Amino acid sequence: MDIVLKVNNLTKTYSGSEGKQVRALEEISFEVPRGIIFGLLGPNGAGKTTTIKSICGLVQPDAGSISVNGWDVQCQRAKALAQLTAVLEGNRNIYWRLTPRENLEFFAAIRGRKPRRLNREIPELLEVFGLTEKANQPVRKLSRGMQQKLALAVTLVTGAPILLLDEPTLGLDVKASYEIRSLLRRIVQEEQRTVIITTHDMNVVQDICQHVVIINEGRIVANDNIQHLLDLFQVRSYDLVVGQLTPGQRTGLEQIPHLRLEPVNSGWQISLDMENPTLLWQALDVLGSEQTPIESVSRKELNFEKVFMEILGGAKA
Ligand SMILES: Nc1ncnc2c1ncn2[C@@H]1O[C@H](COP(=O)(O)OP(=O)(O)O)[C@@H](O)[C@H]1O
Numbered sequence: 623m624d625i626v627l628k629v630n631n632l633t634k635t636y637s638g639s640e641g642k643q644v645r646a647l648e649e650i651s652f653e654v655p656r657g658i659i660f661g662l663l664g665p666n667g668a669g670k671t672t673t674i675k676s677i678c679g680l681v682q683p684d685a686g687s688i689s690v691n692g693w694d695v696q697c698q699r700a701k702a703l704a705q706l707t708a709v710l711e712g713n714r715n716i717y718w719r720l721t722p723r724e725n726l727e728f729f730a731a732i733r734g735r736k737p738r739r740l741n742r743e744i745p746e747l748l749e750v751f752g753l754t755e756k757a758n759q760p761v762r763k764l765s766r767g768m769q770q771k772l773a774l775a776v777t778l779v780t781g782a783p784i785l786l787l788d789e790p791t792l793g794l795d796v797k798a799s800y801e802i803r804s805l806l807r808r809i810v811q812e813e814q815r816t817v818i819i820t821t822h823d824m825n826v827v828q829d830i831c832q833h834v835v836i837i838n839e840g841r842i843v844a845n846d847n848i849q850h851l852l853d854l855f856q857v858r859s860y861d862l863v864v865g866q867l868t869p870g871q872r873t874g875l876e877q878i879p880h881l882r883l884e885p886v887n888s889g890w891q892i893s894l895d896m897e898n899p900t901l902l903w904q905a906l907d908v909l910g911s912e913q914t915p916i917e918s919v920s921r922k923e924l925n926f927e928k929v930f931m932e933i934l935g936g937a938k939a
């Protein structure tokens with residue numbers, strides 16, 4: 623496997639107010655293979671932005687090392703940083719007085735891209751990002767979603783193979799968030815670039831990330847493939863809606879482990895979280911004893927949000 627980023631035992635302590643030391647990262651290590659969307663997740667204050675800034679050389683770690691495509695961020699800084707481009711948290715890396723076209727031209731030029739290729743590439747990027755119509759308007763007049771899309775386009779025009787995006791969908795409406803997600807998928811699939819993204823939004827994670835690292839209080843609590851994490855936490859969960867129950871049936875059902883009973887409009891809802899499928903038979907026996915009508919049976923889908931909460935819950939315990 624082709625590894626594009628290696629983070630090795632990264633540790634960072636900030637000196638906070640009144641001389642208080644804040645341990646933001648504690649011996650974080652992970653590797654990112656080429657050509658995937660890699661999620662760096664964790665609650666507020668976990669250390670995500672500190673990690674991203676350390677990779678970009680903007681934060682000086684106390685210990686540990688980072689290499690980007692084999693170049694060390696500290697010892698071979700220029701070579702390492704030439705491999706990557708970033709959109710930092712809440713900061714659209716674009717000039718507000720310039721137009722989208724001018725921003726693309728400017729950022730391509732400072733990265734030394736050749737003008738001949740850009741004559742084709744810039745109109746293509748504007749088109750793909752839905753910015754052709756606004757190509758000649760000052761950026762400050764564009765919507766937040768369009769500004770964010772331009773910020774992403776600017777990272778692409780630099781030609782760097784690795785993109786670091788800190789909360790790229792934060793504050794965007796649903797439509798813009800979907801558009802950004804499909805653009806990211808396309809970049810990775812068609813161009814074999816690598817995207818490292820931090821986000822709070824577990825829908826974004828489940829939708830586009832192949833692999834995640836979860837950080838909590840400066841330490842890694844999970845480092846795994848998304849599908850594997852979902853499988854690991856996959857509990858068989860069922861919801862049944864049934865008719866009226868006799869007091870005896872209610873007592874019988876309440877004795878079944880991992881079963882919750884709640885009144886609904888015309889009867890009861892039974893929720894079962896279980897590792898052992900025989901529990902469902904027990905519940906069905908109780909219902910069958912009075913021939914209680916079963917109105918619906920559905921299997922609950924496990925989403926990544928739940929996995930995330932379980933992992934963090936486990937980390938705190
Ligand atoms: N410049 C700074 N000075 C002092 N403390 C900081 C600074 N930047 C971040 N921190 C602290 O470091 C921890 C990690 O922050 P950060 O990396 O921004 O987390 P995240 O991006 O996951 O929300 C937090 O406790 C935060 O308050």
Ligand SMILES: [Mg+2]
Binds near residue numbers: 670671672711
């Ligand atoms: Mg952050």
